[in-house]
Amino acid sequence: MASRWVKSPFPKGTYYFSGNEAAAEGAIAAGCRFYAGYPITPSSELMERMAVRLNEIGGVFIQMEDEIASISAVIGASWAGARAMTATSGPGFSLMQESIGYAAFTETPCVIIDVQRAGPCTGQATKVGSGDIMQAKWGSHGDYQVIALSPWSSQEMYDLTLRAFNLSEQYRVPAMVMADEAIGHLRETIRVAAKVEVWDRKKKKGGAPFDIEGEDGVPPMPSFGEGERLSVTGSTHDAYGFRKTDDPKAHARLVERINKKILNHKRSIIETEDYLLEDAEMAVVAYGFTARTSLYAVKRMRKDGTKVGMLRLKTLWPFPDEAVAEIGKKVKKIIVPEMNLGQVAGEVKKYVPCDVISLSQTNGEVIQPDTIMEMLRKI
């Protein structure tokens, strides 16, 4: 397994993109050459751009009959050798869950971008939300890991989509970009470097594709048609893909490995950012669009002399437990503003001894800095 540097899809410079467009370009930069999807607000522009771009560069684009078919086609294409992706929003993300579990269990690299909207159900299709965070981790049945990243700008729609592909290929795991409507539709300039680093999946002729001793726990992955006579199954399987549906050891071993290969590497997967935390007595833990308004609120409060800082979660899964625990040791109070009823706040509580206050808002609107400042003043 190795990385290489390849030319960006654009000459080095700055470009003006919506988040959804930037994500499409990040995917192209990462080498994505297969997209299957089904239209849904607020993610559709991403799909439309992929349709144009993949046509231009000779990739494969297909509009499927639904989201179950979309993610399933992505998995099929991934085994055929593609860097493959789909994008959706809440209702489609719900439909994809069984296949996401399949991808996790068969260790299939694939990228899913969820441009979250206000749920549950059809909810408010054009309004913002971030209610799918727990679903990203727990949406399919059984114990498995995924990687989920949380962009806060158009720039990061580009960067983190690229990173999602790299992590997905490197660890053979579904990787998600948990965007939201506000980020998807936000237009701003992004910087594109001349070259980007891309990771290739591990290859080893004759190597067992579904087990590996030691190393990083990630077996090599051949593609269909390479003469490896692959046996891929979503049933419990041994190193060569033979079904082991009655063998307790085989099941325990496989479940343990697909979890450990991610958790053992969480330090290289997880990214967080600290803002004004050195002497902070209070901290805001935020992610996605909410981290923008939170940072604004934190800076304003600092001007008034309040010792408050912010921890931004760029990675949501695996959860940044160590970074959160570190903050928990320093501050007396943590507030977690989010556009759901406390999904990440609950997670933060697991790792800190101090007070954690959930600032929830589920009205289809972004959380304003004033709301956050008001809460900071109150506590």
Next chain:
Amino acid sequence: MVRALEKYIRPGVKSTPFCPGCGHGILMGLILRAIDDLKMDMKKMLFVSGIGCAAWIPSPHYNGDTLHTLHGRALAFATGAKLYNPDLCVMVVSGDGDLSSIGGNHLIHAARRDIDLKVICANNMIYGMTGGQAASTTPRGSKTSTTGEGNPYRPFDLCKLVEGAGATYVSRFSVTQPISLIQSIKKALLHKGFSFIEALSPCPTQFGRRNLLERPEDMIKDLIRRCILEEEAEGLTEEERAEKIITGEFLS
């Protein structure tokens, strides 16, 4: 399985999982005979299946690439693989419940797109694997574990369904018509476009014993008696016809 076909079986595979008298085992051999006749390169063949007894026909038994997917989704997975690597010869082998009940939407859309997939639907008119519940292919009046009084609904005519949806090769044969079935599989393998073969395959365990066909051979005899060609149906009365299953190549 005859010795000559052993080279198509994945090393390490010992026995099939099917019940004695199951038609799926016969179909498993017939597909390999078609592949052998055409000297297909197994290294370029991808077999995709869903979930059910029929989905075990290729996986893990066939010695090419096999992709055993989720219940109903085989065609969607196959679509992705074929579109990304058109050099693969992609065959989908799965059950009636898998392909036409839970997977019905994928079936009509794959047919509509006319992507080069060779689909063999092993139709036993029931959900074999889960204990004999009614499928979208269960004949009206047939007893299943969820239609104790007889199925009140009409079954799909799968061949008409996929033909209407846009498939470009369509046939129906029973495993009791092995020569015709092999010929048809060969045609599908050579056809460029969406090919669909409905292969009638008896399930003595779940269908037969509930429907007065106690022993496996009763089911075989019943299929031999009922499966006729289109031209043979011409002289029959409405009543005589109702009981028959019309087999043949409907679109090629």
